[in-house]
Amino acid sequence: MFRSMLRGLLTHKLRLALSALAVILGTMFMSGAFVAGDTFAQGFTALFSTVNRDIDVEVTAQDTTPGGQNAQLGTPTALLDQQDVDTVQKVDGVAKVTPGVYSAGARLIGTDGKVVGGNGPPQQGIAWQNDDPLIQLRQGRPPQAANEIAINQGLSTDSGFGLGQTADVITLEPPTPYTIVGIFGFPGDRPSLAGETTVAFTLPQAQRVLLNAPGKFTSLDVTAAAGVSNDTLRDRIAAALPDDVVRTGAQVAQEQQSATSSFVNILKTGLVVFALIGMFTGAFLIFNTFSMLVAQRTRELALYRSFGASRGQVNRSVLLESVLLGLAASIVGLGLGILVGYILNKALQSFIDASLPVSGVVVRAYAVLTTLAVGTAFTVVAALIPALRASRVPPIAAMRDAVTPDKPLTRLTIAGAVILAGGGLLLGLGVAHVGDLPTWLTLGIGAALCFLGVALLAPIISRPLTTAAGKAFAWSVPGRLGARNTGRNPRRTAVTAAALMIGVALATGAGVFAQSAKAGISNAFERDVNAQLAVTTSFSQGPGANAGFPPELEQTMAALPGVSAAVALRTDTVNLNGSDRFVLAGDAQAASTIFNLKQVAGNVRELNPGEMLVDQDTADALHLGVGNQVTMRTARATPVTLDVVGIFKPNQAISSSLISSADAGGFRSPFAQQGFVQVANDSQVPQVRAELDRLFANNPEVTVNDQSQLIDQANNFVDILLGIVNTLLALTIIVAVLGVVNTLLLSVFERTRELGLIRAVGMSRAQVGRMITVESVLISVFGALLGIVIGVGLGVAIVAALGDEFLSLTVPWGYLLITLALAIVAGAIAAVLPAIRAARLNVLQAIAYE
Numbered sequence: 001m002f003r004s005m006l007r008g009l010l011t012h013k014l015r016l017a018l019s020a021l022a023v024i025l026g027t028m029f030m031s032g033a034f035v036a037g038d039t040f041a042q043g044f045t046a047l048f049s050t051v052n053r054d055i056d057v058e059v060t061a062q063d064t065t066p067g068g069q070n071a072q073l074g075t076p077t078a079l080l081d082q083q084d085v086d087t088v089q090k091v092d093g094v095a096k097v098t099p100g101v102y103s104a105g106a107r108l109i110g111t112d113g114k115v116v117g118g119n120g121p122p123q124q125g126i127a128w129q130n131d132d133p134l135i136q137l138r139q140g141r142p143p144q145a146a147n148e149i150a151i152n153q154g155l156s157t158d159s160g161f162g163l164g165q166t167a168d169v170i171t172l173e174p175p176t177p178y179t180i181v182g183i184f185g186f187p188g189d190r191p192s193l194a195g196e197t198t199v200a201f202t203l204p205q206a207q208r209v210l211l212n213a214p215g216k217f218t219s220l221d222v223t224a225a226a227g228v229s230n231d232t233l234r235d236r237i238a239a240a241l242p243d244d245v246v247r248t249g250a251q252v253a254q255e256q257q258s259a260t261s262s263f264v265n266i267l268k269t270g271l272v273v274f275a276l277i278g279m280f281t282g283a284f285l286i287f288n289t290f291s292m293l294v295a296q297r298t299r300e301l302a303l304y305r306s307f308g309a310s311r312g313q314v315n316r317s318v319l320l321e322s323v324l325l326g327l328a329a330s331i332v333g334l335g336l337g338i339l340v341g342y343i344l345n346k347a348l349q350s351f352i353d354a355s356l357p358v359s360g361v362v363v364r365a366y367a368v369l370t371t372l373a374v375g376t377a378f379t380v381v382a383a384l385i386p387a388l389r390a391s392r393v394p395p396i397a398a399m400r401d402a403v404t405p406d407k408p409l410t411r412l413t414i415a416g417a418v419i420l421a422g423g424g425l426l427l428g429l430g431v432a433h434v435g436d437l438p439t440w441l442t443l444g445i446g447a448a449l450c451f452l453g454v455a456l457l458a459p460i461i462s463r464p465l466t467t468a469a470g471k472a473f474a475w476s477v478p479g480r481l482g483a484r485n486t487g488r489n490p491r492r493t494a495v496t497a498a499a500l501m502i503g504v505a506l507a508t509g510a511g512v513f514a515q516s517a518k519a520g521i522s523n524a525f526e527r528d529v530n531a532q533l534a535v536t537t538s539f540s541q542g543p544g545a546n547a548g549f550p551p552e553l554e555q556t557m558a559a560l561p562g563v564s565a566a567v568a569l570r571t572d573t574v575n576l577n578g579s580d581r582f583v584l585a586g587d588a589q590a591a592s593t594i595f596n597l598k599q600v601a602g603n604v605r606e607l608n609p610g611e612m613l614v615d616q617d618t619a620d621a622l623h624l625g626v627g628n629q630v631t632m633r634t635a636r637a638t639p640v641t642l643d644v645v646g647i648f649k650p651n652q653a654i655s656s657s658l659i660s661s662a663d664a665g666g667f668r669s670p671f672a673q674q675g676f677v678q679v680a681n682d683s684q685v686p687q688v689r690a691e692l693d694r695l696f697a698n699n700p701e702v703t704v705n706d707q708s709q710l711i712d713q714a715n716n717f718v719d720i721l722l723g724i725v726n727t728l729l730a731l732t733i734i735v736a737v738l739g740v741v742n743t744l745l746l747s748v749f750e751r752t753r754e755l756g757l758i759r760a761v762g763m764s765r766a767q768v769g770r771m772i773t774v775e776s777v778l779i780s781v782f783g784a785l786l787g788i789v790i791g792v793g794l795g796v797a798i799v800a801a802l803g804d805e806f807l808s809l810t811v812p813w814g815y816l817l818i819t820l821a822l823a824i825v826a827g828a829i830a831a832v833l834p835a836i837r838a839a840r841l842n843v844l845q846a847i848a849y850e
Contacts, residue, residue: 022282027333034367035341037268043356055249093228101127111160127206150182154192285739286382318387326379420453458494482774500783503732508791535675548671562684585664602646637666744834780827
């Protein structure tokens, strides 16, 4: 039985090739995701190991400031001083203590007048350390004066500045000229560790311009004396400095790696999900292939039964074919996936503008085993029902060519209707946020059930839909025959179309969400922002980031001719009555006018020092009302008590509490991050914009935009996300198109005699090709229509469930028409190979074919 099975598998190898290709594509994408993620993570592991390899013990201050976990994004506020240095130096087993200064906020302006970097890796500033083994001076000397700096080789190349030249650097101070006296690199002849830019100052200058804290340090690197282990020294220092954080270099590297792993795991999971979607789509192709092959081999299988083979043996023979097919395809997919993983890893590094210290690829055992297991399992499960059907055909009936006809569609239709109703119910519960499950999980399960329900209902609706669509081709004989052929086997048409339905539905749902996001963004600006111009900063790494412009320019902007209101907003995370909250600082009257604040209680148009306007969400969470007092603790100042004088309804433009600029002295950054300008007359906008451009001409991190440009920037971001999703869904679409090709090829084999007869009665080769093309187009259009309907429903459910004011439900009709047109094109392309094969059949041999 095994030999006959293997012989049968090899006999039909061409017919199985496209099914194998579906598995190959899915496993290739899956293994590629694993390899890319693991290689990417290994790169960070190597990076952090390199950075911390010469550190025995590191001491940092315990950051208890509001939002302290994000302090690395702005100016560090948890600092050490000389007393801490002296304390550590006295600990038994300490050979040397090296104080350090670091801040992710030193940006060098290149020869083109633009800030270098900022798209991913940090733009960091440090204090030069003469004996730092990580830094290797390549040219020049270390900085010795306040107006001197050394820069890393990568920054020198990217900026266009070399040794002896003067460059402007932005820190906590405005752009300031420095002379480049040194250029350095890193071990392994690397110009940077991972694409970052580094500016090294003298220690006093770094403390002043990076920390605004003379005599302070961000860390202490401690070298252990001979014979003292790192763990022992760590424990001794921790006992001497119980309020600080003391870790070995290995622990620091591990913590940094753990922080990176969460991002890598999310990325890897997302890629694997799309791979599984592609493989699920491929399961329809495999199901169709085995169903048709089993039907064509009915007499052969029945002959085995008559020779004594049991149902189980027939069943197992078909399943064994699927195992061999799945395993072989998965092995090929795994091999190709390693190459894909290498390419993806390089693409990821390019996307974040980083160059990680890792060569080759990382292939772990779990990636190999998971890929092979999933690919084989999908193939076997997809072939299970055809295998069961093969074993249930009576031997005598099969040998007489009396193949058991398809069962009525009644049960299938009822099951599909019930499952679809259940999926719709879950979508409704998700929209209403009812139940204990997370909303995303409820929506996901509901969507999956809707896919399954529609797939089961597809046979009952395929014939009327394809018949109706086929009327477009009724003007020709090949068109009429193609339409009839599509409708005469509704199960096969439905299964083939269902594969395309999934990809189109997901793409359509993403399109509805994206278009709704665009409409919501536009509506939010029109509804909530009464400013024609905005001042934005290109460097924005989080609350408290060092970039921006002096908030005092708020008055300068407001005084420009034609300006009716202007506000400059500073942002930071503070602690309000024990709860960390994001707050804004600026002029309340201007903010109320520009952002159309809706007053809930008190007065939201006037704000004095010592007062606060609270958004309703914060007021509800902290149980605040007008007249209450709030204790605000910032990163840099002693706690202050503020009076709540007004409560407003948050909108998309301003959703955080607002304080006076006079009370923002404790914010991490002294700069305003954004500004908005309302012009009295639209005709004056060009003149006001020109004045603003002149005002910020010397600040390359500040850009003046009008409202339409802000909307375009937000829409471009949405388009990028939609493009990424559609690119990932391309795998699903490709597999679905392969399914159409495979079904038509097998149909040509199955209908060889029929095709010979219609050729014999006068149909030309070209007409046969057009008939096959019509079948392919109708199947593709049917799948696309199902996908569009489900996708629109899914998109509507997601938008309704989020219920965000940034989302305004909009159906992208143009996008849907393009999708339908692409389905027609895909159908025509899918028909090329089957049409050629059908047209080339030898008429006499085809008529004699059994």
